[in-house]
Amino acid sequence: MIFHFAWRNLTTRPLRTILGLVGLSIPVLGVLGLFSLSGGLRGLVTDTLGRIQGVMVVRQGAPTPVFSDLSADLGATLEKIPGVRVAAPEVWKVAPAVEGVAAFSVGGLAKGLWSKGPSKGFFDISVVVGEDIASHRRLKNAIGPKAILPPEQGGGRYLEPGDRGRPHVIISKRTAEMHRDAAGVPKRVGDTLRIGDKPFKIVGIYETKSMILDAVILMDIETARALLGVSEDTVSAYYLEMDDPSRMGQVAAAIEAAAPNVSAMRVSEFQAPYGAILDQLDTLLLMTVSLALAVGVVGIVNTMLMSTTERFVEFGVLRANGWSRADILALVTAESATLALMAGLLGSVLALAGIELANQFVGGGVRLPVTPGLFVAGLGLSTATGLLGGLYPAWQASQLVPMDAIRIGSR
Incomplete structure (x- = not known):
């Protein structure tokens, strides 16, 4: 009632x-x-980190490879550790202004602070990743080569030995659509992409449908060092592929014991930060x-x-x-x-x-x-x-x- x-x-x-x-x-x-x-x-x-099967070695305490610096000589030590099949060095840094559009800090607090031109949102920030082409071609489970768009969609190709030291880049479909020409056409293979004050030729376009992975601009590690001002004896991280993926935990522990001041984590463990x-x-x-x-x-x-x-x-x-x-x-x-x-x-x-x-x-x-x-x-x-x-x-x-x-x- x-x-x-x-x-x-x-x-x-x-x-x-x-x-x-x-x-x-x-x-x-x-x-x-x-x-x-x-x-x-x-x-x-x-979902993004779950796609990547491997161990990432970074400086101890670094939340992501972008904030890590390691010795380039460490790679030889890592490949001697039992269970490690490939130790591929990489350089990771936030990209300079791409096509005159600069990144800014979380929430837009520093909008316009890095450049006088237009700036972009937090989820649009591009990251330059320089790969050692020789070692990365030995990887069996790398995402990059599999993500290249098919030829009928203008995907182009992945990095090859001939790209070493040359201003060639691979960008995502999302990045291509963000930087259109005067007619509104997205960037295509063969076009030029200006990063900082340097022109780069686009040789490949990929798509993972993850805004985290699609923010990456790939190039040769030597080219990345020259663009970002990173010395030749420094890398950001090593991506490790194992002989036996089921022993990742044991191999990671052996790496941390053999190399002081580094963290060896499965890529999925980067979810914690x-x-x-x-x-x-x-x-x-x-x-x-x-x-x-x-x-x-x-x-x-x-x-x-x-x-x-x-x-x-x-x-x-x-x-x-x-x-x-x-x-x-x-x-x-x-x-x-x-x-x-x-x-x-x-x-x-x-x-x-x-x-x-x-x-x-x-x-x-x-x-x-x-x-x-x-x-x-x-x-x-x-x-x-x-x-x-x-x-x-x-x-x-x-x-x-x-x-x-x-x-x-x-x-």
Whole structure:
């Protein structure tokens, strides 16, 4: 009976109910959307790193090869370790301005700081990777050669011995589309790509459909050193392929024992630094949506306070007809919970529809997850918020003495 009364009270005041629904459903929509985005980024990292089968040797403490520097002489030591089939040296650095478009820091805080020309977003930042062509051609499971587009799509070729020391690059299809000519045509094999103040000839175009891997511009290691100002006795990392992939852990431990101040990790283990960054992102998102939820609570409190104030006569009559204070408390609480549940349903449906729509346009290997858990979280969050916001109005209404409630409500 209490829920029947609660539903009737909500439907007899449709405007106020609609305003309450909108006020609480928007924070729910924001929460689910933001955490779906976080889940999509985690999935991207997991999927990307899971494709690469091998061990990466970097300087101890370096989160990624971009921030690592190792001796070029280390490669000979690594290849002598039992179980290591190939130790391929690489140079990794953030690319200088590509076609006059410079990178900037996370969030755009340094937009325009690195150059006077246009700048690009965080996920558009290009990374130059210089490969030792001879050793990389010995790899059996390298992703690069397999990712080259087929000839009918203008894929060109992968790096060859003849590219050593020459200004030849391989770029992703995404990079080609980012840097179009005056007629709007994407870069093609044979075109020139300017990196920094130097022109490079495009000899191949690849596609992995991962925004992480597709940010890489590949070239010979000597060419990369000359472009990036890296000395000949320095590399960023070594990519190791094993005789027996099942012994990666044992070989990695042997490498760290033989070579001090280095970390040897499976490529999939690089997920940890990315996970730490995403954990911080989740915290920031939680702080942001907490403010929105606080606004939702205030909206529920305001809606229920106005509702209870207008119904003092009704509460007085109910008390005079035998309703206890607990009954009045349960009635108002049921109203706020019902309103919050409907707001949760509305916010969750809008969020799920928005996520599905976003997935039609989001590229780069990002897939925003739509899970039952997300829907349940939206309902639980809104219901808890509604209950919290309805407690004070419910308590206030339950404290009224029947005759006082009728007298005050009749004014």
